Amino acid sequence: KAGVTQTPRYLIKTRGQQVTLSCSPISGHRSVSWYQQTPGQGLQFLFEYFSETQRNKGNFPGRFSGRQFSNSRSEMNVSTLELGDSALYLCASSMDRVTAGELFFGEGSRLTVL
Amino acid sequence: GDSVTQMEGPVTLSEEAFLTINCTYTATGYPSLFWYVQYPGEGLQLLLKATKADDKGSNKGFEATYRKETTSFHLEKGSVQVSDSAVYFCALVGGSGANSKLTFGKGITLSVRP
Numbered sequence: 001k002a003g004v005t006q007t008p009r010y011l012i013k014t015r016g017q018q019v020t021l022s023c024s025p026i027s028g029h030r031s032v033s034w035y036q037q038t039p040g041q042g043l044q045f046l047f048e049y050f051s052e053t054q055r056n057k058g059n060f061p062g063r064f065s066g067r068q069f070s071n072s073r074s075e076m077n078v079s080t081l082e083l084g085d086s087a088l089y090l091c092a093s094s095m096d097r098v099t100a101g102e103l104f105f106g107e108g109s110r111l112t113v114l
Numbered sequence: 115g116d117s118v119t120q121m122e123g124p125v126t127l128s129e130e131a132f133l134t135i136n137c138t139y140t141a142t143g144y145p146s147l148f149w150y151v152q153y154p155g156e157g158l159q160l161l162l163k164a165t166k167a168d169d170k171g172s173n174k175g176f177e178a179t180y181r182k183e184t185t186s187f188h189l190e191k192g193s194v195q196v197s198d199s200a201v202y203f204c205a206l207v208g209g210s211g212a213n214s215k216l217t218f219g220k221g222i223t224l225s226v227r228p
Contacts, residue, residue: 102160103216
């Protein structure tokens with residue numbers, strides 16, 4: 001069974017640009033959640049999507065957005081990039097809502113903002 | 115809000131040494147508790163979980179017991195191996211319904227020397 005796939009794995013952007021990251025969950029999983037991982041703040045929850053609807057959102061500015069498609073694939077977008085947005089962005093999928101806690105993570109997309 | 119506190123790291127041990135990684139939490143109600151592990155260059159993987167007080171989660175020689183009276187979920191292993199070198203994250207799922215989300219501790223890096 002294929003795991004969670006995130007693309008691209010690495011990318012470099014400059015301040016003010018925008019970026020779109022993609023996540024393909026494990027087949028049959030309906031929930032996709034996103035996390036930002038940085039050395040200083042650790043893992044922080046961005047948002048969760050289930051059946052194409054955003055179910056929960058973390059404390060991030062509106063520049064961070066996402067969506068989920070009918071095949072459960074998800075994208076997240078960050079507009080007007082800032083230096084502080086440099087991080088590893090992790091996507092996780094699960095059969096049901098994240099409430100069950102058993103998430104399967106991708107290897108992440110490492111974003112560097114110059 | 116919910117929070118997870120892990121002991122400061124990094125931790126360096128010799129092979130076959132005993133491991134304890136402390137984790138305490140703050141949450142309302144009865145959260146489910148988890149340990150996730152991140153091996154170098156990989157995404158997070160669920161290591162073990164416990165969903166109610168006094169439950170013991172175990173996997174790959176690791177154990178953790180859900181202690182409600184001390185709000186703790188310490189991770190232990192009797193004899194570590196070089197292959198256990200990784201970053202370990204304690205996490206909880208709290209809240210209910212739309213507010214449910216996975217909250218992580220900051221993680222601790224374990225290095226095991228041959």
